[in-house]
Amino acid sequence: xxxxxxxxxxxxxxxxxxxxxxxxxxxxxxxxxxxxxxxxxxxxxxxxxxxxxxxxxxxxxxxxxxxxxxxxxxxxxxxxxxxxxxxxxxxxxxxxxxxxxxxxxxxxxxxxxxxxxxxxxxxxxxxxxxxxxxxxxxxxxxxxxxxxxxxxxxxxxxxxxxxxxxxxxxxxxxxxxxxxxxxxxxxxxxxxxxxxxxxxxxxxxxxxxxxxx
Numbered sequence: 013x014x015x016x017x018x019x020x021x022x023x024x025x026x027x028x029x030x031x032x033x034x035x036x037x038x039x040x041x042x043x044x045x046x047x048x049x050x051x052x053x054x055x056x057x058x059x060x061x062x063x064x065x066x067x068x069x070x071x072x073x074x075x076x077x078x079x080x081x082x083x084x085x086x087x088x089x090x091x092x093x094x095x096x097x098x099x100x101x102x103x104x105x106x107x108x109x110x111x112x113x114x115x116x117x118x119x120x121x122x123x124x125x126x127x128x129x130x131x132x133x134x135x136x137x138x139x140x141x142x143x144x145x146x147x148x149x150x151x152x153x154x155x156x157x158x159x160x161x162x163x164x165x166x167x168x169x170x171x172x173x174x175x176x177x178x179x180x181x182x183x184x185x186x187x188x189x190x191x192x193x194x195x196x197x198x199x200x201x202x203x204x205x206x207x208x209x210x211x212x213x214x215x216x217x218x219x220x221x222x223x224x225x
Contacts, residue, residue, distance in 0.1 A: 022048035
């Protein structure tokens with residue numbers, strides 16, 4: 013498509029009587045057709061079928077199209093997805109701030125973790141304080157309360173996120189005393205010397221037995 017796309021969402025699925033073809037407004041698009049939504053830099057919103065990249069139009073305008081026509085001079089700052097990893101976390105702080113967002117325009121849109129809340133009316137946001145270190149039982153209890161606090165905004169989020177997600181015990185492998193001992197170079201050297209001495213004694217005993225026979 014030779015158009016300037018700012019961002020896209022999807023795939024979504026058409027419902028019965030929801031869309032018509034942009035080039036033939038008398039023909040209704042069949043249900044269960046996969047499509048994407050493209051938000052243009054001009055603030056216009058277009059819909060494109062995945063199967064043949066044909067443009068389609070909604071029979072009824074929806075909030076994002078009304079928003080675009082009323083606020084066509086305003087540029088929204090869309091949230092950026094965030095995927096925390098162990099190297100991003102400081103377990104000494106014990107708690108981190110996590111921000112989640114979801115499009116207001118589509119109930120089926122995913123709830124995603126984002127870098128921060130941004131300037132836009134097209135998304136709903138929620139922020140929680142997440143425990144990532146300390147006793148894991150304590151962390152689970154704390155994180156459960158945090159998710160319960162925003163259940164009115166994101167009802168299904170608590171079902172998707174494990175209460176021990178990002179916890180130090182899950183991301184960093186703690187060595188046992190035996191593992192530390194085996195990693196100690198002095199211990200390894202001692203073990204090697206003992207093995208060499210045992211091998212020499214076995215060879216000596218074998219030689220003596222052969223001479224006797």
